[in-house]
Amino acid sequence: MLWCWCVAALALIVLDIGARWIRTALLHSGYGTKRSLFDFKNATATVEHIGDEEDSCVRVDFDFEHSAWQPGQHFFLCFPALNVWQSHPFTPCSVPDGRSKTQHHTYLIRANSGITARLARMAKENSGSFETAVVITGPYGESSVKSEQHNSLFLAGGTGVTSVFPTFVQEHAAGYVVDLTWIVRKSQDLLWLAPELAQMKMTLSKEQKAGTRMRIFVTREGGPPLSSTGSSSVSISSSAQDNEKKEMTETVRQVSSTSVLEDLLAPSPYFEINYLDGERPSISAIIQEFDERAALSERSVKVLSAGPETMGTELRREVALKNKAAEVWDGRDAAVWELKWDNRS
Numbered sequence: 001m002l003w004c005w006c007v008a009a010l011a012l013i014v015l016d017i018g019a020r021w022i023r024t025a026l027l028h029s030g031y032g033t034k035r036s037l038f039d040f041k042n043a044t045a046t047v048e049h050i051g052d053e054e055d056s057c058v059r060v061d062f063d064f065e066h067s068a069w070q071p072g073q074h075f076f077l078c079f080p081a082l083n084v085w086q087s088h089p090f091t092p093c094s095v096p097d098g099r100s101k102t103q104h105h106t107y108l109i110r111a112n113s114g115i116t117a118r119l120a121r122m123a124k125e126n127s128g129s130f131e132t133a134v135v136i137t138g139p140y141g142e143s144s145v146k147s148e149q150h151n152s153l154f155l156a157g158g159t160g161v162t163s164v165f166p167t168f169v170q171e172h173a174a175g176y177v178v179d180l181t182w183i184v185r186k187s188q189d190l191l192w193l194a195p196e197l198a199q200m201k202m203t204l205s206k207e208q209k210a211g212t213r214m215r216i217f218v219t220r221e222g223g224p225p226l227s228s229t230g231s232s233s234v235s236i237s238s239s240a241q242d243n244e245k246k247e248m249t250e251t252v253r254q255v256s257s258t259s260v261l262e263d264l265l266a267p268s269p270y271f272e273i274n275y276l277d278g279e280r281p282s283i284s285a286i287i288q289e290f291d292e293r294a295a296l297s298e299r300s301v302k303v304l305s306a307g308p309e310t311m312g313t314e315l316r317r318e319v320a321l322k323n324k325a326a327e328v329w330d331g332r333d334a335a336v337w338e339l340k341w342d343n344r345s
Contacts, residue, residue, distance in 0.1 A: 020076075024137045027066055042080070042133040049111070049123035050191050056111040057159060057192050058119045060090075062134055063104050068096035071166035072144025077107070078135040082115050087137060093162035093193065095169050105136070108159045108192050145170055150302035151177040151294040155286065155315065157307025158184060161193065164304050168214075169200070177211040177294040181286055183307070185220045187273070190264045191257055197264055204270040211293075215272045222277030224265050283311065287318045 029040050045062035060077075069075075069092070076087040094106035111120035123129055144167045152171050154164040161182050168180040184190070190197055204212060265273060274281075287303075294301055305315050 020137055024135060027137065028135060042135055043105075044131055045105075045134040046129060046131055047119055047123050048129040049120050051186075051188060055185050055189060056120055057189070058109040058111050058116060058123065059192060060107040060109060060119075060134070061105065063102050064136065065102045068098040068100075068103055069139035070143030070145065071095065071170055072163065073139035073141045075105070075136045075138035075140070078137075079115060079119070079132055080135060081132050082118055086115060087135075088115065089140070091162045093165045093196070095166045106196075108162050110159050144304055146302070148302075149176065149299050151290075151297050151299050152179070153287075153290045153301065153303045154178075154180040155283075155303065155305040155307070155311075156180070156182045157311050158189075159192070160306030160308075163306035165193065165196065167304060172209075172212045176299060177290075177297055178213075179290055179293070180214045181217070181281075182215070183217045183219065183281060183311075185218070187218050187221055187225055187265060187275075188261065189218075190216065191261060194257075194260050194264065198260070201264065201268050201271045205268050208269065210270075213270045213272070215274065217281045218273065218275045219280055220278060221275050223275050225261075283314045284318050287315075287322070291322065 025040070028042065043062045043064040045060050048059045048061075049056065050059055051057045072091070074089050074091040076089050078084065078087040090107045090109060092105050093108055094104050096103055109116050109119065111117050122132075144163070152168070154168045156164045164180065168178065172178045172180075200214060204214065291301065303315065303319060305312060
C-alpha cells in the first residue's frame with residue numbers, strides 16, 4: 001500500500017547520488033580547463049599525523065585545479081585507497097585564491113575511528129606522513145563572509161578552527177575590530193596550523209593593527225613546555241636498515257617541530273597565548289572583553305563559532321544576554337554557530 005512513497009524516496013536518492021557522481025566526474029575530468037573531459041585525474045594529498053595518542057590529529061594537504069570556493073563552504077573527500085564507497089564532509093581551513101586556477105586545500109581531521117583512524121595509523125607507520133589519492137566533490141554550503149559591515153569575534157575549540165580561520169584571515173584586513181580566540185588542549189596543537197599561524201603572527205606584527213588580535217588558550221598546561229615534539233609517530237619496518245632510516249627521519253621531524261613550536265610560542269604583538277593549567281576560559285569574559293573593545297565602533301557584532309556543543313550552548317546564552325533572544329540563531333549545522341548582537345547606542 002505504500003509502494004508509491006518508496007518509489008519517490010528511491011528516485012530522490014538515485015537523483016542525489018547521480019548528481020554527485022556527475023559533479024565529481026566533471027570536477028576531476030577537467031571541465032572548464034584545457035584537459036580532456038575523459039581525463040579523470042585524482043588529487044594527490046600529503047597526509048601527516050600530528051600529536052600524541054591522547055590528542056591525535058591528521059592534516060591533509062593537496063593542490064587541485066578548479067575555481068575558488070567561499071570561506072565556510074565544505075567538500076566531500078573520498079580516499080580510494082581506504083574505501084572507494086565512502087565520502088566524508090570536511091571544511092578546508094585554507095584560504096581560497098580567486099586569482100589562481102589551482103587551489104590549495106588544507107584539512108584538519110580529528111583521528112577518532114573508521115577512516116580517520118586508519119589515516120592516522122598509516123601516517124604513523126610511514127614516519128609521520130604519506131601520500132595518497134583523494135577524490136573531492138563540492139563545494140557545498142554557504143559562505144561565512146557576509147557583505148554587511150560587522151565587528152567580528154571568531155571563537156573555535158580544537159579542530160573547529162577550520163570553520164572560522166579562513167573567514168578571520170579575510171575579514172581582518174577590512175579595518176574593523178576582529179578577534180580570533182582558539183581554545184586547544186596542549187601547546188603542541190598549534191602545530192596543526194603551524195605555517196598558517198606563523199604567517200598570521202608575522203602579518204599582525206607588521207601591521208600593528210589594534211583592532212585585530214588572535215588569542216590562544218591552552219587548557220591543560222600551566223606554561224610553555226620545556227621541550228616539544230610535533231608527533232608521536234612510531235616506526236614499523238621489516239628490516240633494521242629501514243628502521244634506522246625511519247628513526248633518523250623521525251628525529252629530524254621532531255627537532256624541526258620543536259623549533260617551529262618555540263617560534264610560535266614566542267611573545268608577539270596582537271598574538272597572545274594564555275595557559276590555564278587545567279581550567280577552561282570563561283566564555284562570558286571573552287564576550288564582555290570583545291564588547292568593550294568594539295564599543296567605540298558604530299557597527300554591530302558578529303560571532304562565528306565552531307567547536308564542542310557545550311561551548312555553543314554557553315556562547316548562545318551569553319550573546320542572548322546582550323541581545324534579543326529571538327535574534328540568536330544557529331548557523332549552517334550543529335557544529336557551527338553564527339550569532340549577532342548590536343552594541344550601537
